Each structure stands twice: as structure tokens, then as C-alpha cells.
Amino acid sequence: MSQSSQFSLLTQRRFAPFFWTQFLGAFNDNLFKTALIVVLTFDAASWTTLSPSLVTNLIPGLFILPYVLFSATAGQVAEKFEKSRLVRFVKWLEIAIMAVAAVGWMTHTLWLLVFAIFAMGTHSTLFGPVKYAYLPQQLRPEELTGGNGVVEMGTFVGILLGQVFGDVIVMHQTLGIGFVAAGTVGFAVLGLIASYGIPVTPAPAPDLNIAWNPFTETVRNLKHSAGNRSVFLSMLGNSWFWFYGAMVLAQFPVYAMTYLHGDHSVFVLLLTVFSLGIGVGSLLCERLSGHKVEIGLVPFGSIGLSLFGIDLYFASQGYTNTSAVDAFGLLAQHGAWRILLDVVMIGIFGGFFIVPLFALIQLRCDPRHLSRTIAGMNILNALFMVAAAGVAILLLGQGLTIPELFLATAVMNALVAVYIFSLVPEFLMRFLAWLLIHTVHKVKVIEKGRIPEEGAAVLVCNHVSYVDAIVIGAASPRPIRFVMDHRIFKTPLLGWIFRTAKAIPIAPAKEDPWLLEKAYVDIAHALHDGELVCIFPEGRLTTTGEMNEFKGGIMKIVERSHVPVIPMALRGLWGHLLSRSSDSLLERAFRKGLRSRLALAIGVPVAPAQVTPELLRQEVAALRGSWK
Template sequence: MSGYSQFSLLTQRRFLPYFIVQALGAFNDNVYRQAIIGLLGAMVLAGTLSSETRALYTQLAPAIFIVPYFLFSATAGQIAERLEKQKLIVITTAMEIAIMSLAAVGFLLQNMPLLLVALFCTGLQSTLFGPVKYSILPSVLAPEELTGGNGLVEMGTSMSILVGMIFGGSIFLLAGAAGPYVAAVSIILLAVAGNIVARRIPRVDAGEPGLEVSWNIARQSWRIWKLTRRQLAVRNAVLGVSWFWFIGTALTAQLPVYAETNLGGTQALYVLGLALFSIGVGTGSLLCEKLSGRIVEIGLVPLGAFGVSAFLFDLYFARPGQALATGMSVAEFVRAPGSARIMLDLTGIGLFTGFFVVPLFALIQSRTPKREMARVIAGMNIQNALFIVMAALIGIAVQRLLGWTIPQVFLALAIANTLVAIWIFTIVPEFLMRFLSWLLVRTLYRLQLHGIEKHVPDEGAALIVCNHVSYMDALILAATIPRPVRFVMYYRIFNVPVMRWIFRTAKAIPIAGAREDPALMQRAFDQIDTALVEGELVCIFPEGALTRDGEIAPFKSGVEKILERAAAAGRPVPVVPMALRGMWSSMWSRRSERAESGRLGRMRVPRRFRAHVEVVAAAPVEGQPSAEELEAMVRRLRGDAA
């Protein structure tokens, strides 16, 4: 665990060719679109195109590119579900070669209608590639790799967009009269390279090979969009991703004018602002795996949302009015008073955007059945396109009709982002619950994991048994196991103030002894049965209570009863022994002289800040091991460090 790096995925064939293909695709799209803008400028300077016509084409281009997402996402999702994914990627990259060949003719002839037709086809190709781009990841990555893999994809995409815009925008500035030839050759070579690399992607089975594709666009778009709403967490994760596109579109659309009017710079300063934002997104995306501990940690989503709002607020206050100087170069701007704050804000917005969006993608992939994954991504793309259009239209409306300045637009974005975040976290408390538990665990402990990735099943039902040392045990295990876990816990621990809300939101199962509350005990066993039937992970602490002396107490027979009920119903489940080491000397254990008398002792402050805790897992045990056998396994795992 400690020696693992997400960058090791870039050395493996199951990920690297796919990563290169998606990065090349994003790069080529932006080279092409910026080269069109460059050609328009060159034609105006040459006198072959009027400024009014140039403005018309510039406004038409984004709309032409986005229209296919509305028209064909539903069909693309069904095709991506039906076909083997590597084959589909090869097909879409071959389409890109044909489309860019058409675009190359448009550049050579300087024919704008032909270039716009090719741009529409580029949008269509991107629409077809979109569902497979994200639905392939759960098939080639383990659950604990999803966050890191998505982080790499988002980093690669943001950097490819940035470099593609710079390269495409520079072609006509640097190549002069040879610009059309350079643009034509560049886009074709990039498309060919993407197709060659796509052929190196390993085969990935179709999600639903028997799916019958329906060509009714309106009906299927509605049906596929409804797929994104089946699960509350997935529905709001999709909404969060769409909101990310809204914020990103609204922000980046303002940067060119903001750089000139409010920062007093030139086009180069716009590129600097875009670069800072993109670098921030890439950095935040890569940091997600480190901060999450290699699990799908949606607790980062609130952190990202409120971080974006904080930097947007500060961006408004950093420069609420127009620049005092004009025509500044990048170097002059960097040296100017107050510029460091603005650059930090733009980078911070991107950084926390990465924290926000990467866990959402990983959540969608981990909670959606693989047979529906491509269609859910397609439904998300329809919604994303809608939010992009809304962001553009609202940005135009508030400035032209209401007379807002660009800093006022940023202030409105900050307020809107805060309100949307509060709304999402109110209706889906799991996001906020995970944030609080992540904050508690990562603040109080330094975790070291052994065997969890190898021994905890990636899917399907399993029963986890672990020693019980502190009130934080469930949160620590939840923070280290890649999948959601249903914890069975003593009802008095379940009802601890503050923690109670976290446990209830996490769908923990309270249990009591037969003498204390037989009805509650029976409900607990019924809930355990249901969870295992539904293929969930269930964790039980067989000691029945917190340890009073730091040693493992005898395991009670409840664990045997769970296994017997599952076997009797014809659904035997494997048992994964786990152990916590180092928790006895940490906060929230019962390490106290008064614990011997049965009273809860004081909560000990850790001997050192961020106590070192180890979580160890052993290979799953099949059959029906006894409580004594499981106790012996956990004792061996715990060793002498407990």
C-alpha cells in the first residue's frame, strides 16, 4: 500500500493505450477548434471574410459541436453497451481519421461551411466515444484503482485540452501562409496516431451484448436519462458532474474578456489564466487517490465544492473592478501587485474542482451495474450538454440584459455553487457523512493497510469479522475498504451522540443482546440476511462489545448464526478475517482504570498526534468456520501490536 503509485497504471497495457487514446482525442478536438478560430482571423486579415461573418461563425461553432450530444447520446449509449469496447474505440478513432480528412480539405480550401460540417461530425464522434470512455474503467481497474484511474484521466484530459488550445491557436500565428497546410497535416496525423494506439487496447467485453438498439432518439434519450436517477447517490453524482461542466463553462467562457478588461493583459494572459485553472484541475485530480486512501471516497466532494466556492468568492474580491493598466505582458502582470492572489485563486478553483469531480465519476462507476454503465454515462452526457448550453446562455444574458461585470458573474457563481452544494448534501447526507468520517479518520490516525486490496472481494456478498477496540473502529474500516460496508454494531455505540448520525447515514445495523432487546436482535439478523442477499459487505464485531483491557474477548456465537442462516437459505458467504492494530493506545478506546468496573472510562488523548494504526486482512474463508476458529484467525492477524 505505502509503495503503490497510481502512475504505475501508465506502465500497464490494460490502462496506458486507453489513456493515450482519450488524451489524443481531447488534444485533437481542441487543436481543430482553435485552428478554425485561427483561420477565421487569417481570413479577416486577408480581406476574404468580414468581421461580422467571423463573429457569426465563432458563435455557431460551439453550438454545432454540442448538438450531437443531444441528438445521438442515447444511441451512443446503447451501442457502447452492445459492442465489445475495444472494437468500438477502434471504430470511433477510424471515424476520426475520416472526419479529420474532410476537415483537412476544408482548411486547404479555406471553406468554412465544410469545416463546420466536419465540426458537427467531430461532435458526433465525441458523442459515440463518450459512453465508452468512462464505462470501460470499471472493467479494467479494480475498485481500489477507480479513484486513481479517474484522476489520471481527468488530469490527461485537462492537460490535453490546454495544450491543444495553445497548439491549435498558434498554428496560424507562427506558420503564416502555411497555416492551412500545418493544420491539415496535424489533425490527420493525430487521428491516425489515436487509431494505431487504440488497436493496442486489450479486449473488454460488452456490458449488455444482447441489447436491442432502439433508434427512437426522443424516447431513448428520456429512458436513458431516467437510468441515471435510479439510485439517489448516482443521480446526485451525475448532477454534480453536470454542475462541474456548468461552472467550468461559465468560468472559462469569461476568461478571454476578463484577462483583457479586468487584468489588463492580452491573449497571452488569457492563456496563463486557462493554464493555471487546468493545472489546478490536473493536480487536484491526481491528489484524490492520495487523500482518499485508494477507495471511492465521496467525502472529498463536499471539500471540493466548498473549496471552489471559497476561491470564487476570493477571485471576486481580488479584482472587483477593471484593471488600472492595459496591454500588460504575462511577465508584467506576474510582477504587478495583487496578481499572485488572482493566480492562486484560479489555481485553487481548478484544484478543488478536481477534488469535486473525480470522486463523483468513481462513485457513478462503482455504484452502477456494468450492464447499464454505458447508458448511464450517455444519460449523463445529455445532461452535461444541457448544463453547458445553460451556462453559456445565462452568462450572455446576465451581462447583456442585466449589465453584470465579469467579477459579478464570478460572485454569482460562488453563491450558486454554495447553494447547490448545500442542496445536494442535504438530500443525500451520505456525501456529508463521508466527509465528516474522512475528516475524523485522516485527522486522528495514520493508517497502514495490509492485504485489504487482495482479500476483500471486489463484488458480491461477504462477511467481515474484526476485533473491536474503539468507537472509531467502524469509521476506520469504512475508510480503508474500497466498497461500502454495512456495519453491525452494539446499539449503544450506534447511539453515541454525533456519531449516531454518521452510523445511521451509513446504514449501519444496530444490534442488542437477546436479554436486552430480543426484538432488536431479530431485526438485526433479518437486516443482515437482506444485505447479504443483495450482495453487500457486512462487518460484524463478534466480541459483542469494546475490549476493556486491550485483549480480544471470546467471539460470541452470533457470527455462527449469521453463517448458518445464509447456508440454510442456499446462499453461503465467505468470511474475511480482519484485525485492527494500535487502536488501544489511541483516542476513543476504553483504556481506563474505571473500565474494569463496567463504567465508561475517559477518552484518552493519543500519545502522539495522528496515532499509527494498522488494518490487516486475511484470505476469505469458505464454509462455516466456528466462532473459536475465527477468533484464532483474528488473534494471529492482530499479533502483538494491538
């Protein structure tokens, strides 16, 4: 897939109409919500007696309440019915809701607008399971990260533009309310028009009997999702991001007005830089992940969310301006650029955090249950966001300042990240591997498509250094079970990494025959379960840079499990600091420069009946060539 492939999706019917439909929906939602929040923040007296801080936390809570009430039903509907028809139904519903809201705007009737907020939450609840289950039906696995990145970028750009337009239009002195009323209806109509271009997307479970009790179905959904540990914890991670985002974003109107002493344009500026950050981070995910689902970006994103959230507190403390400013005036104030940098970096690292989680859920979830899984995640998202609104109201009521709330959220994020990554160490292991090949090494993968997208296979590779498995694992689009010398597991850092990756320890027969036999049994079980297993048939690291003879263990593996064997060759690792080169440590440390250039060449799969150690060694040697 080419580097620009995620953008080429915007020219294809399987993606473009869906993209513009969801973009216009996100835009319209936020135009409406922001206009209402701005009116109730900056012109509160003519609409309500509630405090602005309470209102800015209450409205998002009302919007997401339907996710708790109706997501279970929405997930079943998305499984049972064809998706393009469902999207068009949702768009017709949006037009009706915005028509009701228009009456509320024009008659200055607040309860009609509050009803419309709840109704738009219901509209989004229906669209959510369709939205994320549509992508894996129309995109290939290697397109999921890029496709999700474009969707998230489009969503947050739509959110940004909706917030900007909602803020600017509603503050127009004479015609603002009328423009909002007419505009929300008009953009709903545009979304409906775009939806008619979405191709037919068959229902994965057309015979599903819908259980209408939302509470029992919610429990059933969450129990089913919990059966897949990595998917369920990815759902929790996703929900935590929305908790974090809700805690921070809901404070922006009052933060802009009270702490930055800005008008509504300062609020718009904060939203702009945050949304642009999310868009940039989402788009960068495909490039940083190497066109695969790279969950190693999730810890990276989490680290950034905490670091820049903490710095936002200190940056706010360092802001000393007390005179009223607009957006341009803010830029001239001491400390303002640091605040804006923190906000945009929170957005960028938020993109790194959330896009791989969505792609992982779509890739590893049962396709027949994906919409219901997404619905379950939406329920969790809603609960976390309602909790965020409640926690924010509680903490602010106890006397915390908004900057202190930012600090508390960032510290909570660090604690939650440690907890989640301790439950699923695969995230952290993939992060360390990703960090290795994006800092110390620059790895080119040749013929990556020869690694099967699904199904069992044995990978065989030359053994050059102690980091061979990390490099191979980071380059692979799928998790790999490595078969490794049991003594490596006693090495403090590497041992932890390989145990985390569920590597299989092996020992020579003369040293530990029981462990040897157990290794073969574990390999057979892994292959039976459709996993990839990688072995180093040389049995030891090279001490000369040349390949050793391949041992016969591969024959025992293919006799038990009739699966294809894929030869691979590492190029450029000989002489690495962690190889067994006889050169001095100082020479090895500096020979390859700050970033060494490596390659992983992948050969044509060999049928089980043709496998011999000699043939595999020839294949690996040919792939490696003269570059050690």
C-alpha cells in the first residue's frame, strides 16, 4: 500500500460518501451544541438562572445519556439490518430533530433545545455502531489504521468547524439565532444527500432476534466483550480517553473566560488547536505504524497525555495576564504559547492513543458481533463521560481550580495507564519494540504481504543478535510466538519482554529434555490456534556473521502441524551492540551511527511436504545475500 493510501480512500465510493456523511454529522452536532453552550455561558441571564460552569458540564452529560439507555438496542439493529439503509434512516431522523430545535431557537424555548440535545444524543447512539462496524466490512486489514485515522481526523475537524461556526454565528448580534436554526437543518439535509452514495453493506447477522430490554442486553454485550481480553481492555482504554477528553474540553469555555481573561474567540482558539492536534495525531498513526495495526502507539499516546496535561497546569500557573483579550491578544501574552502547545500536543497524543485502539477492536473482534461490541463500548464511553461530568462538578464544587482539574486528570491518566498496561503487557511490549525500530534502527520490510493475514504458519529466520525477535515482532502486522533459548528468559529486561510476548522457551535435549518436549507441545498448540510461530533454526547466535547449519527441529514441527513455513532474513544486524561480534563494545556502539539501517526480507512460503533444514537454509541465505 502506498504512503498516500489513506487519502486515496477519499476518492473511492466504499469510503468517501461514508466519510462525508459522518463528517457532516459531527459538524452539525457540534454546531448545535456549541451554539447552545456559548449562549448559556456568555448570555446566560436571558436564558437560564443556572451557573455557566454547571451548564457547560450538564449539556454534554445530557447529550451522552442516550448512549447508556439505547446503545444495546442500537448495536443489535446495526447487526441485523443493511448499513447504508440504516445510515439514511439516521440522517432523516437528524433533519426532524434539527427542525424541532429550530422552533426552540426561534421561540427562545430552552426546554425544546434541551430535548433536541437529548435527541441528537439518541441519533449519535444509533449511528455509532454502524460507523465503526462499517469500516472493517469495506476496508482491508492493512487499511484499517489509515481509514480510522482519516475518519478520526474528519470527525475532529468536523467537531472543530462545528464549534467554530457555532460560536461565531450564535454571537452575531441580530441574526445569529436564525442562522443557527436554519444552518443546522441545512447541514442535516447535506448529510442525508451524502448518505445516498454509501454502497450496500450487508448485515452480518440478519437472523438476529432483537432483545429490546436495554439493561439485560447491555450486561450480555459487556460479558461477551469481556471474553476477549485484548478487545475488552481496548474498549476500556477508549472509554478512558473520552473521560480524559470530557474532563478537559468541558472546562474550556470557563477556562478561556476566567483564567485567560478571553472572549469567545479565545475559547474557539483552544478548541481549534486541540482539534487540529487530534487530526494530525490521527493521520500520523498510519505512517508511524507502518501500515499495520500498531498498538505500541497506545502507551506512547498515554505518556504524552499525562506529560502535557501536567504541563498545562504549570503553564496556566505561569500565565499572569489580567486584562481582557481576544484570540489575537492572547497570542501576545507571556506564557500563552506554552498553553497552546500543551493543548495541541494533548490532541496529537490523543490521536496516537485512540486510533490504534479502534483498529485493534475492529481487527480482533468477531465480525458477527462487532456492532454490538461497538455498542458496548459506547455504553462504557457514555458512563465514563457521565462520570467525568460528575467528577468535574464535584471537584470544582470542592474548590479545585480548573488548572488543578487539568493536573488531577493527567495524574489519573498515568495511574490508569499503568494499570491497563499491567493487565495487557502486550501494549507495553509492542511500544518498546516500536520505539526500538523508530529510534535505534530504521527497518525496511521487503515483501511484508507474504506474512499471511490469518491462519497458522512457521517463520524461520537467521539469528544475528539478541534483538532479532523484537525487530521481527515490530515489523510484523500480526502477533508472533517466538521460540527462544530458555536462558534468555533469565535476562532482566529481555526476559520480561519475551515472557510478556508469550514466547516459548526451549532447551537442548541433553540439557533439559522435558522443556524441549514441552516447547514442541506449546508450538503445536499455538499453530492449532492459528497463530504465527517464529523459530531460529540455527539454535544459537552467529559468532562470525555467517549462518550456522539449520537444525532438524523444524521437521518435527511440520510433522505435527502441517502448516506452511515462511523463510525470512535479517540484514544489517551483524556488528550490532547486542550481537556476538568480536569487535570491541565501543566499535559496535558507534559503527552504525545514530540510526542503523536494517532490512527484513520475507520469502515465498514453503509447503510442509517440501520442508527440509537444508532447503530453508538456502532460502534464508538467498534472501539475506551479502548484507549481514
